[in-house]
Amino acid sequence: MSAFSRTFRWTLAAAVFALIALASAAQDAAGPLIVVETSKGTFAFETYPGDAPRTVAHVLDLTRRGFYDGQRFHRAIPGFVVQWGDPQSHDAAKQAEWGRGAAAASGAPIGVAEIARKRLHIKGAVAMAHSGNPALADSQIYVTLADRPDLNGKYTVFGRIVSGADVPERIQAGDLVRRMYVKE
Numbered sequence: 001m002s003a004f005s006r007t008f009r010w011t012l013a014a015a016v017f018a019l020i021a022l023a024s025a026a027q028d029a030a031g032p033l034i035v036v037e038t039s040k041g042t043f044a045f046e047t048y049p050g051d052a053p054r055t056v057a058h059v060l061d062l063t064r065r066g067f068y069d070g071q072r073f074h075r076a077i078p079g080f081v082v083q084w085g086d087p088q089s090h091d092a093a094k095q096a097e098w099g100r101g102a103a104a105a106s107g108a109p110i111g112v113a114e115i116a117r118k119r120l121h122i123k124g125a126v127a128m129a130h131s132g133n134p135a136l137a138d139s140q141i142y143v144t145l146a147d148r149p150d151l152n153g154k155y156t157v158f159g160r161i162v163s164g165a166d167v168p169e170r171i172q173a174g175d176l177v178r179r180m181y182v183k184e
Helices: 003-028 053-064 092-097
Strands: 033-038 041-047 075-077 081-084 125-128 141-144 157-163 177-183
Touching: 033 053, 041 053, 053 157, 053 177
Parallel strands: none
Antiparallel strands: 033 041, 033 177, 041 157, 075 081, 081 141, 125 141, 125 157
């Protein structure tokens, strides 16, 4: 083999490895940041569009349309999760129904389960709730308040808290989501 052939092969191999590294880095890169202003403070989470593209796009669309603004947290279990995303929670008279039934969603399920093995339910993970079929997750979002390996492989983790990590721990059922927006 000539010196030129060896050099060409090494150059080609280096280029292939560089492309693989770039593709991997692009997939790991955090996406848009979503800010959640609550009655107990503000927290923000980064999204993972490389791992859950349809989930992230769906939540970004709902957020930009103001879907979550004025809702209430309908679930808050210390050491487990806080959850929101039910439009029924605008009405305190429907509190017994919050988080339940077809009316507890936007009406447009994501349609695919984007469960990535590398996105685990560690403390501060942001994921989509569902009632048994991860492809039918719609608008209900939860934040884990502790590491929850029992949830891994069952729910789509599409983000993680990056600021205000203490806020979800203070939230109680009925607390207000004043505003949720995408930080551009």
